[in-house]
Structure formats: C-alpha cells, structure tokens
Amino acid sequence: xxxxxxxxxxxxxxxxxxxxxxxxxxxxxxxxxxxxxxxxxxxxxxxxxxxxxxxxxxxxxxxxxxxxxxxxxxxxxxxxxxxxxxxxxxxxxxxxxxxxxxxxxxxxxxxxxxxxxxxxxxxxxxxxxxxxxxxxxxxxxxxxxxxxxxxxxxxxxxxxxxxxxx
Numbered sequence: 001x002x003x004x005x006x007x008x009x010x011x012x013x014x015x016x017x018x019x020x021x022x023x024x025x026x027x028x029x030x031x032x033x034x035x036x037x038x039x040x041x042x043x044x045x046x047x048x049x050x051x052x053x054x055x056x057x058x059x060x061x062x063x064x065x066x067x068x069x070x071x072x073x074x075x076x077x078x079x080x081x082x083x084x085x086x087x088x089x090x091x092x093x094x095x096x097x098x099x100x101x102x103x104x105x106x107x108x109x110x111x112x113x114x115x116x117x118x119x120x121x122x123x124x125x126x127x128x129x130x131x132x133x134x135x136x137x138x139x140x141x142x143x144x145x146x147x148x149x150x151x152x153x154x155x156x157x158x159x160x161x162x163x164x165x166x
Contacts, residue, residue: 008038009045009080012060016083018049019094025056034065038073041080041125042105048082048130050094053101061106064118072117074125077103077150082127082143093131095142098123104151122150 009015012027027042039045042058058077074081082096103122119126123145133142 010040011042011044011046011080012058013043013056014047015045017044017047017051017053018083020047020051022047022051022053023055027058027060029060030063031060032063032065039080039125040064040075042077042103043101044079046081046083047079048094048096052097052099053079054097054099056101058103058105061108063108063110065110072119072126072128074119074128075107076120076125077105077107077122077152078124078148080125082124082130093133095133095139095144096127096130097143098145098148100146101148102151103149106152122152123148 010031010033012029012031013025014020014022022044025043031040033040040062042060042062043056044053047053056078062075064073064075078098078101101123107120127143130143135142
C-alpha cells in the first residue's frame, strides 16, 4: 500500500520496481482485483528510478472490481505507472524504459460507478507528474517505450457496470 498515492500497487510479476531490470517474463495470469489497489500492470504495477522492462508479455486478463483508492487509478497491460513522481518524490529521478514487450491480454472493468479518473492502456496505464531527466549522449530518451505493442482487441465501451479497454 502506498500512502502517498492512497492505493496499492499490483503486478503479476512485481508490484513496485525501482532501480530494477525485469527481463523475459511472461504472464498468462487472470487477475481480478479491487479494494485499495489503484495501480496495476500485467507485469509490474509501478516502475521507474532507473528501471527497465524488456522482452516481456502479458496474455492473461485483468479485471478491476469496485475500487476504494482515493487518487487517480492507472492500469496497463505491461505496467500501471511510471514512478516515483514529482508530486510526491521530486528528489528521486531516473530513467524508465519499456522495450520489446507486448500485451494481448484483456482489460475489463466490473464497477458500479466511475467516481475518479481512471486510466487503462495496453502497454502503460499512466505517467503523471514524472520528473524531468536531462538527456545525455548515452541516454537521449530517459522515458522510452520502444518496439512494444498492444494486441488486445475489442470495442471500447463505457457504462456504469463494465468497461472494456485495449
């Protein structure tokens, strides 16, 4: 549980990764969550501060049930959020890279209402408030998603009972 974000972080491989490399992981988990989990990813819930996610795939499903997290919720097929953020940890900076990953899993909502901002995406759920990291010759792109794709298909639909997004 993250007191600053007022929500838990969940990933089928890792909940939170800072200064970490996640490589060659595949998950076919069928995950159903709710409660205080406001950040989730098929592979990792949140990552950043000099971390990479590479050569990974998520082929299962994630279903968000009614949620009690008090901040904006973010969910992604590979990663939920890039963190830390300038909103809570301005002194912590570092790169975050996703490369050679794909999501073919399904992302579902089974909620009775959407009372807060909710971000769902095939690769990365969100990157709000990320700190500026100066590009260098060896790292011209501190925040990078490359050679990664989303195969999750289906119509986007929003209602008070369920949402499907890709």
